[in-house]
Amino acid sequence: xxxxxxxxxxxxxxxxxxxxxxxxxxxxxxxxxxxxxxxxxxxxxxxxxxxxxxxxxxxxxxxxxxxxxxxxxxxxxxxxxxxxxxxxxxxxxxxxxxxxxxxxxxxxxxxxxxxxxxxxxxxxxxxxxxxxxxxxxxxxxxxxxxxxxxxxxxxxxxxxxxxxxxxxxxxxxxxxxxxxxxxxxxxxxxxxxxxxxxxxxxxxxxxxxxxxxxxxxxxxxxxxxxxxxxxxxxxxxxxxxxxxxxxxxxxxxxxxxxxxxxxxxxxxxxxxxxxxxxxxxxxxxxxxxxxxxxxxxxxxxxxxxxxxxxxxxxxxxxxxxxxxxxxxxxxxxxxxxxxxxxxxxxxxxxxxxxxxxxxxxxxxxxxxxxxxxxxxxxxxxxxxxxxxxxxxxxxxxxxxxxxxxxxxxxxxxxxxxxxxxxxxxxxxxxxxxxxxxxxxxxxxxxxxxxxxxxxxxxxxxxxxxxxxxxxxxxxxxxxxxxxxxxxxxxxxxxxxxxxxxxxxxxxxxxxxxxxxxxxxxxxxxxxxxxxxxxxxxxxxxxxxxxxxxxxxxxxxxxxxxxxxxxxxxxxxxxxxxxxxxxxxxxxxxxxxxxxxxxxxxxxxxxxxxxxxxxxxxxxxx
Ligand code: C2E
Ligand code: MG
Ligand code: MG
Numbered sequence: 001x002x003x004x005x006x007x008x009x010x011x012x013x014x015x016x017x018x019x020x021x022x023x024x025x026x027x028x029x030x031x032x033x034x035x036x037x038x039x040x041x042x043x044x045x046x047x048x049x050x051x052x053x054x055x056x057x058x059x060x061x062x063x064x065x066x067x068x069x070x071x072x073x074x075x076x077x078x079x080x081x082x083x084x085x086x087x088x089x090x091x092x093x094x095x096x097x098x099x100x101x102x103x104x105x106x107x108x109x110x111x112x113x114x115x116x117x118x119x120x121x122x123x124x125x126x127x128x129x130x131x132x133x134x135x136x137x138x139x140x141x142x143x144x145x146x147x148x149x150x151x152x153x154x155x156x157x158x159x160x161x162x163x164x165x166x167x168x169x170x171x172x173x174x175x176x177x178x179x180x181x182x183x184x185x186x187x188x189x190x191x192x193x194x195x196x197x198x199x200x201x202x203x204x205x206x207x208x209x210x211x212x213x214x215x216x217x218x219x220x221x222x223x224x225x226x227x228x229x230x231x232x233x234x235x236x237x238x239x240x241x242x243x244x245x246x247x248x249x250x251x252x253x254x255x256x257x258x259x260x261x262x263x264x265x266x267x268x269x270x271x272x273x274x275x276x277x278x279x280x281x282x283x284x285x286x287x288x289x290x291x292x293x294x295x296x297x298x299x300x301x302x303x304x305x306x307x308x309x310x311x312x313x314x315x316x317x318x319x320x321x322x323x324x325x326x327x328x329x330x331x332x333x334x335x336x337x338x339x340x341x342x343x344x345x346x347x348x349x350x351x352x353x354x355x356x357x358x359x360x361x362x363x364x365x366x367x368x369x370x371x372x373x374x375x376x377x378x379x380x381x382x383x384x385x386x387x388x389x390x391x392x393x394x395x396x397x398x399x400x401x402x403x404x405x406x407x408x409x410x411x412x413x414x415x416x417x418x419x420x421x422x423x424x425x426x427x428x429x430x431x432x433x434x435x436x437x438x439x440x441x442x443x444x445x446x447x448x449x450x451x452x453x454x455x456x457x458x459x460x461x462x463x464x465x466x467x468x469x470x471x472x473x474x475x476x477x478x479x480x481x482x483x484x485x486x487x488x489x490x491x492x493x494x495x496x497x498x499x500x501x502x503x504x505x506x507x508x509x510x511x512x513x514x515x516x517x518x519x520x521x522x523x524x525x526x527x528x529x530x531x532x533x534x535x536x537x538x539x540x541x542x543x544x545x546x547x548x549x550x551x552x553x554x555x556x557x558x559x560x561x562x563x564x565x566x567x568x569x570x571x572x573x574x575x576x577x578x579x580x581x582x583x584x585x586x587x588x589x590x591x592x593x594x595x596x597x598x599x600x601x602x603x604x605x606x607x608x609x610x611x612x613x614x615x616x617x618x619x620x621x
Contacts, residue, residue, distance in 0.1 A: 003151055006041075014035070017031055045070060046059070046139065046165075047059045057139060069117070072116060079092055083107040086098065092136075096162075098126050099125050100150060124146060124149040127142075131166050132170040200265075203266055203272055211316055223313070226310075226334070227270050228247065228309050230307070234246055236458050237495060250307070250309065287313055312332065314327075361403075365420055369427050370423075372427075376599075377597040378597060379590060379597040393597075394431075394448050412424075412453070432448050447478060447479050449482065450480065466480075477507030477508050485513040512532070515535055522559075532587070532588070534570050535553055577589075
């Protein structure tokens, strides 16, 4: 077999190795093996070019008769003018370096004394660079037993093989990078980026496995859902980053109580835990521990903010046998805990029906707003002294296609909870402006008061939207008024004051609704740019039978007047109430005695036939 023939044979065997390669280490090893076994060379080795201070070349794989040769040698690719042998030369120049008849070498700088290769029967050596992306990353060096080996043809063929090997290495590295990227993506699909905890997908899989195990071992298990309190409020007022900081702090506190692998973030402000082999009693104990630990103040934006959380619990198998059922049960229980007076609750089925009804109602309400299924009613307000109509309050109504009329208080509360307040208010505002404009056109100057909720006060676009509506309809500011409940103002007194000041700049009149139920202080009240108080109907309705209510009504009228504010009594259901309020000097009455709320478009007709007819005409005129 000629030298060229053995090189050709080696080349084709090398190609097969390349095709089968799965990782770099075994590729190098296999390559060295076929070179020696099929090509009949004495020894082959592959080294890696290091970027260390010595510029060393580190052997990675070899095959053939070596007998400690590589161990002894200290290969370097240092460019210091010395002759470090053919491998160093190939690495430095990027070209093959051949030495035929090693015995004739005389260089004192070789990595090993010349006797070492000769003793091992190495008579000639060919060193090839391994280049990836134009950079030499290693070498393939081959020793032959024949002093005249590595003629031009053989060197060319082996050089081709070295190039293929380098290509194979590059391909494997790209593949390894892809695998690493895939692993990262897979990890990301299971990890919550903010807290580093497992996410909902991961929890669901863990829970499936835990349920499976519990089923086989006839064990129970508990799922706890921790709903962090005030997240929305903190995000809205202090900003998104502080909201996130609250969640990270809560995640940390939970991890202080339980091993990390058992906690997951399953919703924006919700964490879930799986407690294996645990019943109701132990789950409750953990829930108690969580609420105690989590209810410490949190430092946010330099403020010590009260933190709390509600924990809902659901148990396998009692409350469900799938991950979905248990998570849903735990979530409902957390909501029940929030609505009740404790911080934790175990799921109990009955309320589920109720929540399901509420959930359907929520989506129905969303649709009702979009499809214009709501109606605007209004209820007149009458001046007590003169008996004149001095305005009307806009009240929204919803006739559900299946369930009929839904109590307004109920679906307004639902909209608050479901984040539907903004679209609802937008609908009411647009309808109220359109209505008020048509009255104005018809010569009826009846101010229409729109109710705003706590959420509306936090809506950064509220003022702009209202200003836009005034501009659109070219309406004088006196024709639209706003009512804000005292409790809504007290949710965020400072923020509310700011919004009220901006509303007032539009020139509108403002009323504090349900006054007496919201615990505002006198000093706060004095700062508010409002025009009137509306005494809550619970006091008005009972003022004739309850001394306490009577005192509240009388002192509210005095307080309002002392502050220079008008006073409206709501819930005036009878003539007796009317008369008493007149005696007390109350300014305005609203209630069934005057009128039930009527469809807004029906107001002009009501004005025509109401007992306040003559005064109403005066108001219209
Ligand atoms: P509110 O603003 O205090 O409205 C007065 C409520 O008392 C209305 O209930 C009205 O129908 C009722 N009412 C009027 N006269 C009498 C009476 O003589 N006796 C009794 N017992 N009740 C009387 P409604 O329409 O069910 O509204 C309930 C609450 O829902 C309202 O209380 C208001 O806070 C809220 N609401 C209504 N419409 C809207 C709206 O468009 N936007 C917002 N944000 N809230 C609204
Ligand atoms: Mg009102
Ligand atoms: Mg009210």
